[in-house]
Amino acid sequence: MLADVQSEEIQSEDVQTHTCGEADERQQHPAANDLLDDDAAVDLAELFRAMGDGNRMKIISVLMHHELCVHDIASLVDMTQSAVSHQLRGLRQMRLVKSRKEGRHVYYTLDDHHVQQLFQVGLEHIKGK
Amino acid sequence: MLADVQSEEIQSEDVQTHTCGEADERQQHPAANDLLDDDAAVDLAELFRAMGDGNRMKIISVLMHHELCVHDIASLVDMTQSAVSHQLRGLRQMRLVKSRKEGRHVYYTLDDHHVQQLFQVGLEHIKGK
């Protein structure tokens, strides 16, 4: 699935073709086929925005390989319990983390492997600075 | 590289181990090793926040397989030229897109394959609703 993306390289024919400023702009650019519809664009943006905060990235980082309760997350990432709880709700809503209740503790883990993939790819990107 | 992430599954030993509420909390939880430092957390968050807007995701979508000038992007995603230009600057700063000037046109493409990977993985995630 990831390989598909890489194999779909930009075709030189596409690169050469541009209609910017042409007299007849009634025909759409072929790139219009790739345009996300409103719903998908918003959903995708919400997912990425959920990862768009330093503290939330720290929370996700400590959950990479360990199941943790709220209190432990708070002490590890040095945030108040309240702030962590608020952030976890957002992460839960975006299905980035899931929770499991045991007694008075609530344990959190990453929801699925996509989260780890996004984290890893993002890390590779910023390291290539 | 992506396979590595998936192979690093949560170990059951880790799941069982938690020190929440224990008397001696001087020793750090093993998850502390995974904690991002401040700089990396901020950099990673900025990258994801750059993708955390519906219009920016639309811009990235039309650039997936085609090099486009600002005017064409604006007409495809239905934004004003000014708004697109502002957004492209942010995307350029996060190295999500790169530009090439030719005459009075400036052509944009995605900067590297990580962008396509993030887009694709994110799309898979939101489709699994």
Add this chain to the structure above:
DNA sequence: TGAATATATGAACAGTTATTCATATAATAA
């Protein structure tokens, strides 16, 4: 040269977001 086209940018404003504080719920221990 002047007009038109393509892009970029600063300022301002409206909308959003992350934190804190106070408090609520829930489970356990004494």
Add this chain to the structure above:
DNA sequence: TTATTATATGAATAACTGTTCATATATTCA
């Protein structure tokens, strides 16, 4: 029961973000 611990949540506020509008720069064309 009362006290303690763990977590969640609403309200308020300060900080941030995305758009618009006006305008600037740059290139091409007549």
